[in-house]
Amino acid sequence: DTGVSQDPRHKITKRGQNVTFRCDPISEHNRLYWYRQTLGQGPEFLTYFQNEAQLEKSRLLSDRFSAERPKGSFSTLEIQRTEQGDSAMYLCASSLARTGLGNEQFFGPGTRLTVL
Amino acid sequence: AQSVTQLDSQVPVFEEAPVELRCNYSSSVSVYLFWYVQYPNQGLQLLLKYLSGSTLVESINGFEAEFNKSQTSFHLRKPSVHISDTAEYFCALWGAGKSTFGDGTTLTVKP
Numbered sequence: 001d002t003g004v005s006q007d008p009r010h011k012i013t014k015r016g017q018n019v020t021f022r023c024d025p026i027s028e029h030n031r032l033y034w035y036r037q038t039l040g041q042g043p044e045f046l047t048y049f050q051n052e053a054q055l056e057k058s059r060l061l062s063d064r065f066s067a068e069r070p071k072g073s074f075s076t077l078e079i080q081r082t083e084q085g086d087s088a089m090y091l092c093a094s095s096l097a098r099t100g101l102g103n104e105q106f107f108g109p110g111t112r113l114t115v116l
Numbered sequence: 117a118q119s120v121t122q123l124d125s126q127v128p129v130f131e132e133a134p135v136e137l138r139c140n141y142s143s144s145v146s147v148y149l150f151w152y153v154q155y156p157n158q159g160l161q162l163l164l165k166y167l168s169g170s171t172l173v174e175s176i177n178g179f180e181a182e183f184n185k186s187q188t189s190f191h192l193r194k195p196s197v198h199i200s201d202t203a204e205y206f207c208a209l210w211g212a213g214k215s216t217f218g219d220g221t222t223l224t225v226k227p
Binding site for chain 1: 120122148150152158159160161162165206208210213214215216217218219220
């Protein structure tokens with residue numbers, strides 16, 4: 001399977017702990033996106049990369065959140081000092097930025113975070 | 117600022133009936149528009165997209181959506197639904213360097 005993969009699929013942590021999620025995009029895709037989704041709502045845009053450059057970061061993203069894509073391939077999303085309000089599904093997507101493709105995004109299965 | 121509003125949170129319909137899922141958007145820049153579908157226990161999948169050109173776009177499984185610039189809408193339609201169309205449907209746009217999704221419409225097809 002050559003789709004977008006995310007690891008872990010589920011994470012349970014205690015409030016105040018740090019967590020890190022990984023996303024592996026489709027290999028030829030140069031853009032990678034992170035979203036957060038809570039029950040009953042659509043995906044909320046967090047940030048995206050083109051190659052290794054972080055081009056956009058939502059103002060909703062607090063300083064406790066950081067994302068990296070050091071070599072322009074996989075990406076990590078770290079949440080420091082987790083809070084119960086961080087409990088959500090974290091989605092990763094990738095796309096090939098090319099004229100005429102309209103930025104069609106392919107989504108991974110998500111990482112479900114539960115903060116106790 | 118940009119936004120996407122899906123006007124119906126739940127749409128129940130009987131099998132073989134027509135259905136319309138409504139989506140309105142707001143943006144100060146040109147946007148691309150998308151419909152994504154999420155089947156139970158699966159990830160988001162692209163259903164169809166509007167980039168430019170013909171305002172009517174179609175998917176391989178019988179859905180279509182029409183881009184209406186004057187009404188800033190991108191409603192999704194299917195003339196005859198199947199049980200297998202039961203899923204969550206999300207309208208989304210890409211513009212100004214970011215994605216914005218609606219809160220989803222749950223389509224439930226009953227026999």
